[in-house]
Amino acid sequence: MDPFAAGGLFVLIGIGVVALIVVLIIVLIVVRAWYKVAKADQALVIVGKSQKSATGESSRISVITGGGALVNPLTQRAEMISLRARQIKMEPTAQASNGVTVNVSGVALVKIGSDPEFVRRAAERFLSQDGAIEQFTTEQLEGALRGVVATLTVEQLMKDRQKLSDQIAEGIKSDLLAQGLILDSFQIQGITDRNGYIDALGATEVERVRREADVARINAAREVKARQLATDEATLIEQTQFDKNTAAASAEVGRARAEAEQAEALARAQREQDVLLQGAENRQAQLDADIKKVADANLYERQRAADADAYAQVKAAEARAQIAAQEAEATRLRAQAEADAVRLAGQARAEAIEAEAEALSRNQEALLAQRALEALVPMMAEFSRGFENVGSITVLAGEGASSHIAAEQASGLRATFDAVEAATGIDLRQVIQGQATGRGVAQGLAPAAPASAAPAASAAPVFDEPGEG
Known part of the structure; x- marks a missing residue:
């Protein structure tokens, strides 16, 4: 073979290999640029690529989740839509059924459903404006919240917040699903008012x-x-x-x-x-x-001593007996003497009482006279005391004042004697005169008697009849 021809063949082959490599590289670059892969929280939406839904209907929007697809930028348009949950906070003002205006703060978690149909609905409405999801959901939640609050009192709102949350979520669930949105949760965080009703x-x-x-x-x-x-x-x-x-x-x-x-x-x-x-x-x-x-001689001595002791004990017993007899006789004589003394004392007392009684019976008149004389002096003193308060006495008759007073006293005593005689039968005048006469005779018969022998007789007055001076 011609060496020049062989060399040209090798050159052609090399050019072809290089061209193939270049083509492959270009293809890889194109594929890499056209192939789109969705992340775990994203969905790939391809507009211009047909896809059948679960109902069998064909749609010009294809939804791919958890995978990728080639997108022809000439005839198709690919967009990534986020499937993450969106936290939406709100604090609308609502009026309860009892007319109290309250501020209800809540938080909701909303996301686009993972089902291709939900993604397709959300893509049709929110693909070019992702922030509209939060705005739309907030408006829906506030509207539903005001509607539910209007049916409840403040007390009911404060009593069961979970029930309020469930009612609001149930009210907007269908509206959100129509937009391809799913309400994961909704919680009431707080209820306040500006008028202090809740406080x-x-x-x-x-x-x-x-x-x-x-x-x-x-x-x-x-x-x-x-x-x-x-x-x-x-x-x-x-x-x-x-x-x-x-x-x-x-x-x-x-x-x-x-x-x-x-x-x-x-x-x-x-x-x-x-x-x-x-x-x-x-x-x-x-x-x-x-x-x-001991020898028998000692026994004899002991017997003699025992006999002597016995004799002494007998004599002592006789002496004690005699002493006891003498003491008994003395006791008897003493008791008899005491009895005789008691008897004699009684007899003497009886004789004295009898003598006194006999003397009283014999000298009753004299005793009465003595008692009368003893009472006469105080009686005369009492009569005299009656004239103490008399200042002066004028006597119209011929006799003096002393004679008049004596006559009054004699008259009073005479009235007293008459009263005693009328009550007891005893003539005190005769008793006193007899006592005075007897004492005078006794004084004449006993000239040598001392002057103090009869003090009562010497002091006894002699009463004359009234009017004799």
């Missing part, structure tokens, strides 16, 4: 809870006190029972100790008695041995 409800509730807490605290303290009292009572009962058991045990121990001490003392006494008995027996044995060793 007032809260204050009332707080006050109620505080009262209940106070009542619960008081009941708890009462229960603790009751339990403490019950515990103290049980402790006291147990302590009392323990003290009783301790006292009983102590008494039992003391009784046992006393019995033990008594038994020990008895045993000691028994031992001492045994020792003494043994010593006595030993002493007796020793004495018996000594007696046997």
Whole structure:
């Protein structure tokens, strides 16, 4: 073969290989530029590429999730749409059924459904303006929230927020699905008002809870006190029972100790008695041995001494008997003398009483006269005292004032004597005159008698009849 021809062939082959490589590179670059792959939270939307839906209808919009596809930029347009959840916060103003305006703050999680049909719906509406999803969802949520709040009171709103959230979510779910959107969750974060209505409800509730807490605290303290009292009572009962058991045990121990001490003392006494008995027996044995060793002469001496002692004891007994007899006789004589003295004293007293009675019976008149004379002086003094308050006396008759007063006193005494005689039958005038006469006779018969023998007679007045001066 011609070397030049062979060399030209190799050159052609090399050119062809290089051209093929270049073509392959160009193809790879084109494929890499046209091939689109969606991320895990994205969906690939290809406009201009036909795709059948689940119902069998054909659509010019193809949706690819979790994969990729070639997109011809000449005849097709590819867009990525996010499937991530969007957090939408809102705080609309709504009016409750009881006319209170409240501010309800909530948060919602909204996303485009992963199903190609949902992606296709969302792409038709929000592909070129992704932010419109948040705006649309916020408007839908606020509208549904106002509608639901208008049917409830503030108390109902505050009482069950979850129910409110569920009602709002249920109200807009169909509207969101029509746009290819899914409401993952919706929560009411807070309800406030500018007029203090909710604060007032809260204050009332707080006050109620505080009262209940106070009542619960008081009941708890009462229960603790009751339990403490019950515990103290049980402790006291147990302590009392323990003290009783301790006292009983102590008494039992003391009784046992006393019995033990008594038994020990008895045993000691028994031992001492045994020792003494043994010593006595030993002493007796020793004495018996000594007696046997003593001579018979000593026995005679002892017998004589015993006889002498017996004689002395007999004599002493006789002497004591005689002394006792003499003491008995003296006692009898003393008692008899005392009895005689008592009897004689009684007799003397009786005789004295009898003599006094007899003297009274014989000298009754004289005694009455003596008593009358003893009462006469105080009586005259009383009559005289009646004239003490008299300042002056004018006497129209011829006699003097002293004579007149004496006459008045004599008249008063005479009236007194007449009253005594009328009441008792005793004429005091005769008694006094007889007493005075008897004393005068007695004085005449006994001239040598001392002047003090009859002081009453010398002092006795002599009464004249009134008018004699």
